[in-house]
Amino acid sequence: MPPRNDAALEFLKTRRSRPAKTLQAPGPSRAELEALLEIAARVPDHGKLEPWRFVVIEGAAMPKLADAAEQASANAGEDAEKTAKARAQFDMGTCAVAVVVSPVPSEKVPEIEQVYSAGAVCLSLVNAALASGWGANWLSGAPSHDRGFVEGALGLAAHESIAGFIHIATETAPAPERPRPDVKAKTTWV
Ligand SMILES: Cc1cc2nc3c(=O)[nH]c(=O)nc-3n(C[C@H](O)[C@H](O)[C@H](O)COP(=O)(O)O)c2cc1C
DSSP states (O other), X not given: OOOOOHHHHHHHHHOOOOOGGGEESOOOOHHHHHHHHHHHTOSOOGGGOOOEEEXXXXXXXXXXXXXXXXXXXXXXXXXXXXXXXXXXXXXXXXXXXXXXXXXXXXXXXXXXXXXXXXXXXXXXXXXXXXHTTOEEEEEOOGGGGOHHHHHHTXXXXXXXXXXXXXXXXXXXXXXXXXXXXOTGGGOOOO
């Protein structure tokens, strides 16, 4: 039996995201990010298809994406509030990693399982960042579903999609706790 890892259990029991709007520079260096991505890629992956990839957004790319997100939202006919929100995600950010679902044709592994694996990458990246002492938050937002934005500004192919933008930087305020599920009510024992 593998030995009990109390530090890991304590981390998992108490982990919580840090709202992106409370994060500020500095963010991780390229070497630190590379280490986080190595950890994030260590996830269950049916058929070893590796059906995901990363787009790291840093430095001047963040305000450029803010402009593109604003434009995409306006093009989609969204109101001023939604358009400002679309922009804000990248305006307020220091560094973000787009986790891209990049499905691989497979007779054995349905696409939804490949999307689950990309979701696992997102959570692992958040957890790796939190465990390293960074603040981190998994966001999507309207632009992440806008084909013009994801293909034009992030270079996704037609078959790819965004599983999440993982924002990583220094936390500035204590993270608020949020209501947690009543696990007993959500569990059936058979
Ligand atoms: C796929 C996905 C997309 C999300 N997109 C957003 C978002 O666009 N805006 C937002 O405020 N929260 C979003 N969230 C929720 C945040 O990640 C939130 O901080 C998180 O649920 C906090 O949970 P934790 O404290 O257990 O980490 C999203 C969560 C997931 C799983």
